[in-house]
Amino acid sequence: MSQPVDHTMHTQHSPLRSALQGVREAIPLLGGYIPVSLSFGLVATQAGFTTWEAAIISALIYAGASQFLFVGMIAAGAPLWLVVAMTLLINVRHVVYGPNLAALLPRSRHWPWLMHGLTDQVFALALTRLPQLPEVKRFSWFVGASLLAWAVWIIGTAVGATGGEAVTARWPLLGEIMPFALPALFLTMVAPRFTDKRWAAAMLCTILAALGLNLAGWSNVAIPLAAACGALCFYTVTFQPRRSRP
Numbered sequence: 001m002s003q004p005v006d007h008t009m010h011t012q013h014s015p016l017r018s019a020l021q022g023v024r025e026a027i028p029l030l031g032g033y034i035p036v037s038l039s040f041g042l043v044a045t046q047a048g049f050t051t052w053e054a055a056i057i058s059a060l061i062y063a064g065a066s067q068f069l070f071v072g073m074i075a076a077g078a079p080l081w082l083v084v085a086m087t088l089l090i091n092v093r094h095v096v097y098g099p100n101l102a103a104l105l106p107r108s109r110h111w112p113w114l115m116h117g118l119t120d121q122v123f124a125l126a127l128t129r130l131p132q133l134p135e136v137k138r139f140s141w142f143v144g145a146s147l148l149a150w151a152v153w154i155i156g157t158a159v160g161a162t163g164g165e166a167v168t169a170r171w172p173l174l175g176e177i178m179p180f181a182l183p184a185l186f187l188t189m190v191a192p193r194f195t196d197k198r199w200a201a202a203m204l205c206t207i208l209a210a211l212g213l214n215l216a217g218w219s220n221v222a223i224p225l226a227a228a229c230g231a232l233c234f235y236t237v238t239f240q241p242r243r244s245r246p
Contacts, residue, residue, distance in 0.1 A: 018137040022144030025129060029121045030152055032184075036064050037153045041160025042168065043068060047075035051161040058157040062116060062150060065223060066090045089224040097123045104130040106139055117146030201237050206230030 037058065044054035049071060061067050066087045073083045097118055104126070105111070122145060130138050168174055194200045210226035213219070 015140040018133075018140035019144030019147075021137075022141035022146075023148045025141075026122070026125060026145035026148045029125065029149055032121065033149060033152050034156050037156025038160035038164060040064065040067055040071075041157040041162070042164030044071050044157070045161045045164065047071045049161075051158055054161040055154055055158045058154045059150075061087065062153060063087075063091050063119070069223070086221070086224070092224075093120075093227070094118060101126055101130070104138065105142065106135055108139055114143065114146065117142075117150050119146075119149060122146050122149055198234060198237065202230045202234035205233040 040058065041051075041054050044057065044067075045051065049057070054071075057067055057070065061070060069090060070083060070087055073086065094115075098115060101118070101123065108114075125145060126142060129141070133141055190203055194203065206226045206229060209229040210222045213222035213225055218225075
């Protein structure tokens with residue numbers, strides 16, 4: 001069944017209006033972005049980075065899990081080549097994201113730098129929303145949605161790096177909760193998939209693999225290896241459809 005298409009403003013397209021529509025529709029993502037970015041800013045300063053360095057990391061790397069891994073490995077004294085390799089390995093999922101969105105977006109010379117704004121959350125929103133929009137509105141919509149998320153991520157990092165320690169000193173419980181913001185954000189994204197047996201099996205395999213690798217002391221490679229196990233499970237395990245009774 002084809003998805004409904006929004007025909008409003010199809011004949012008189014306004015790029016600014018389409019971008020603002022993307023901004024409005026990306027606002028719900030900020031419920032996850034703000035606490036995670038605040039948490040990263042705090043963690044980065046605790047690892048020895050300045051506020052400016054934390055903000056630059058968020059601006060250039062712009063990938064939650066990779067940033068936490070990056071500052072953790074740097075603080076632990078890991079060699080730079082290993083830090084870069086692990087960061088790229090975690091972000092290799094974008095190789096899958098790009099082609100899926102390419103079919104929904106018009107050609108543009110701006111895509112090489114705009115794809116920097118592609119995150120898990122923006123991808124999930126765009127994959128749902130873009131098919132419902134006229135093609136002429138999709139570029140501006142994506143610009144608005146991705147720029148809002150990117151800007152809030154950087155601002156949240158700076159705020160967390162500047163005032164995070166003062167806030168957690170006054171409310172210690174908040175300091176215990178904030179590091180869970182990133183896992184909670186991903187949990188809300190994958191939870192709906194548990195209704196499908198194949199996805200549920202793949203995610204359960206990923207969780208168990210990550211847990212086992214962490215317990216074995218391989219925490220630095222737990223995320224990419226667990227993700228690879230989950231992907232392998234998804235593409236190898238099949239479930240027979242339930243036959244209806246006569």
